[in-house]
Structure formats: C-alpha cells, structure tokens
Amino acid sequence: MRRPRLVLFDIDGTLLSAGGISVRALAATLHEVFGTEGAAASYDYSGKTDPQIVRDLMSGAGFAEAEIEARMPAAIDRYRTRLLAWLRPEDVTAKPGVGPLLEALAGAPRVTLGLLTGNLEPCARAKLAPLGVNHYFPFGAYGSDHEDRYRLPAVALERGRSVAGVAFEGADLVIVGDSVHDVLCGRGLGVRAVAVATGKTPRTRLAEVAPDALLEDFGETAAAVRAILGDGEG
Structure with missing residues (x-):
C-alpha cells in the first residue's frame, strides 16, 4: 500500500503566472510606505515570502532594521x-498541465493536497480563483504565517495532520515548486522535493540542488503524478 502523501504546491511559477502583478503592486506599495522601491526591478523573487521581499529590498535601500x-x-x-x-482574472495563466494534474492527484488514494507559498493567504487564494482550483487545496502554509520560508513546511505538516486526520511524518510530505528554495526548505524534515522548470529558475540551477525529481512541466500527467508521489521508487 502506498504511504500517505501530503503534497504541497508553490503557486507563482509552479501553478500559474500572474503577469507580474505582484511586483507592480509591491513596488507601488514600497514607494508609498518607504518612499522608494529599492532594487525591485532586479530582485530575485523566486521562493521568497512577501515579508522577506519587503525586508530585503528596504535593507538594500539603506533602511535600518528597526525602521x-x-x-x-x-x-x-x-x-x-x-x-x-x-x-484581474485575465492576468492569471495556468502553467501547462496543471488542471489535469490536480484532478489526478485529488483522485489518488491516500493523497492530500495543500499549498506552500510565500504569498499572503488572501493573495494566494485570489491568484488561484480565476483557474477554479482553490477547492483542491483545503489548507496551506503562507508568507503570512512566517517570514522565513524554511519554517513553512513544519506549519504545513501540522495543518495537514489536522485537516486530513492523518499522522503525517516529514517523509510523507512532497513539496512541488519552481525555485531552489522550494527544493531546499523541507530538507530538515526529510520531505520529497519535486522541482519544475516552469518558473524563472533555470533547469540547470534546479538540478544543482538535487531535487528528488525534476520536471520540465506538468504536461505529461501520468509521468508528473509518478514523479510527485515517488511511485516505482525504492
């Protein structure tokens, strides 16, 4: 029998693209609150939480930590x-194969789906809404839970246990994402990490951090399901 799996998806670059709306909204906000957007145009947003992005950009712009x-x-x-x-709904575009993949995973035995994202929870849900996929994710761990993305797998683990009524262990978790931080953030818990090269991080860079599986995209549903669940391994 397959071990129970708690599969956690990143959002931006993994499930969808939102047309750069996050960067534009953040830059305008930083101008309003701090008087500058700092290096927002060149910053690497991949795998970062929203609060961490604010801190990094404003620290780089010379603001003291207390400020x-x-x-x-x-x-x-x-x-x-x-x-x-x-x-706007038209800003949001699903990455290849996302719909069939989520449907297949949701129908798989002993699999629970969730989110692990640097987005604030309301922003995460708003981005997913135009794709009609929020119902696949009964819970998540978000940038609004902790500024440090590397703390989020433990948050997701506890919430997954509560939602599913399953005593998940770290090795039962699968984190699926498009950034180096998606691959690395759960290593301390022994999670399975599946990288997908649909975001801004090059496939070669993702390979350097040795994910358990590395996909070009989710276009081949059966292959993606096998890679995510680890079927046929071990």
Whole structure:
C-alpha cells in the first residue's frame, strides 16, 4: 500500500503566472510606505515570502532594521489591499498541465493536497480563483504565517495532520515548486522535493540542488503524478 502523501504546491511559477502583478503592486506599495522601491526591478523573487521581499529590498535601500520592522505591518496591509484591487482574472495563466494534474492527484488514494507559498493567504487564494482550483487545496502554509520560508513546511505538516486526520511524518510530505528554495526548505524534515522548470529558475540551477525529481512541466500527467508521489521508487 502506498504511504500517505501530503503534497504541497508553490503557486507563482509552479501553478500559474500572474503577469507580474505582484511586483507592480509591491513596488507601488514600497514607494508609498518607504518612499522608494529599492532594487525591485532586479530582485530575485523566486521562493521568497512577501515579508522577506519587503525586508530585503528596504535593507538594500539603506533602511535600518528597526525602521523596516516599524513600517512592515503597513507595507504588508497596503500591498495586500493593492494586489487584491489590481488583480484581474485575465492576468492569471495556468502553467501547462496543471488542471489535469490536480484532478489526478485529488483522485489518488491516500493523497492530500495543500499549498506552500510565500504569498499572503488572501493573495494566494485570489491568484488561484480565476483557474477554479482553490477547492483542491483545503489548507496551506503562507508568507503570512512566517517570514522565513524554511519554517513553512513544519506549519504545513501540522495543518495537514489536522485537516486530513492523518499522522503525517516529514517523509510523507512532497513539496512541488519552481525555485531552489522550494527544493531546499523541507530538507530538515526529510520531505520529497519535486522541482519544475516552469518558473524563472533555470533547469540547470534546479538540478544543482538535487531535487528528488525534476520536471520540465506538468504536461505529461501520468509521468508528473509518478514523479510527485515517488511511485516505482525504492
């Protein structure tokens, strides 16, 4: 019998593209709250939580840690409000094969789906809504839960246990994402990491951090399911 699996998906670059709306909304917010967007145009957003992005950009712009901390709540609140106001359904495009993959995984025995993303929870749900896939994800771990993405797998593990009523262990988790941080963030728990080269991180860079599986995209549903669940291995 297959071991139970708790499969956690990243969002941006993995499940969808939102047309750069997050970067535009964040840059406008940073101008409003801090008076500068810093190096927002050249920053590597892949695998970062929204609060970490704010901290990195404003630290790089010369703001002291105490000042960033003091303005962080306003920045996060205004960014969330702005993104939800600016996001249009036509901005959101699913990555290849996402719909059939989620349907197949949701129908697989002993599999629970969830999210692990640097997005704030309301922003995550808003991005997924135009694709009609929110129902596949009864829970998630978000950038609004912790600024450090490497803390999120443990949050997801506890929530998954509660939602599914299954005593998942770290080795039962699968994290699917398009960035180096998606691959690395669960290593301490012994999770299975599946990288997909549909985001901004080159396939060669993803290979360097040795994911358990590396996919070009989700276009071949059966192959993607096998890679994610580890069927036929061990």
